[in-house]
Amino acid sequence: MDFESADVLNQAIRLLCLRHRARAAELLAPLGLYPGQEALLLELARTGPMIQAQLSEALGCEPPSVTLMSRKLETIGHIRRTPAPSDKRASIVELTDQGKALVDQVKELWRGLADETAAGLPARTVAELPHVLGAMTDNVDTRRSSRRFSEKRS
Known part of the structure; x- marks a missing residue:
């Protein structure tokens, strides 16, 4: 790919990411959430309680980021963290009733x-976007932890 084409592609991706995140922040603010926190809540709604390290892997975030998000969400009553029975250093994270109620609002916002x-x-382009974007994510994911996109393509 020549530089001009690469520049157009990279700028388009960068701008989409920036503007999407800014718009998400704008929409999440009335719910008292910041970008990223909704993903944590949605993941717990999909999977149920999970160890914080597993949550970090599922979200594709570094463990310290998930720890910080979890602390904030716990403080405002949306999640509960309890020590894992098998490893007291690990925390099991789960939605509270308040968090479960908020998930419905987050889903509507996300839609x-x-x-x-x-x-x-x-419509056909929209249907293909998750696969295309997932493949692009896999291409740049040095940890190769975005298997969930690949699995959904199958």
């Missing part, structure tokens, strides 16, 4: 953001 982001695109 709206997806609709807004993909507005005007043909």
Whole structure:
């Protein structure tokens, strides 16, 4: 790929990421959430309680980031952390009733953001985007931990 094409592609990806995150922040703020926290809540809603290290892997985040998010979400009552029975150094993270109620609002917000982001695109393109973006994520993921995108492509 020549530089001009590479520059156009990289700038488009960069701008989409920046603007999507900014729009997500704008939409999450009335719920008292910051970008990233909604992903943690949605993951717990999908999987149920899990060890914080597993949550870190599932989210593709570094453990300290998940620890910080977990502390904040616990402080405001959306999650509960308890010591794992098998390893007292590990914490099991789960949604509280308050967190479960918030997940429904987050899902609605997330649907709206997806609709807004993909507005005007043909349905077929929208259906292909998770696969294309997942492949691109896999290409740049040095940890190769984004298998969930690959698995969904199968």
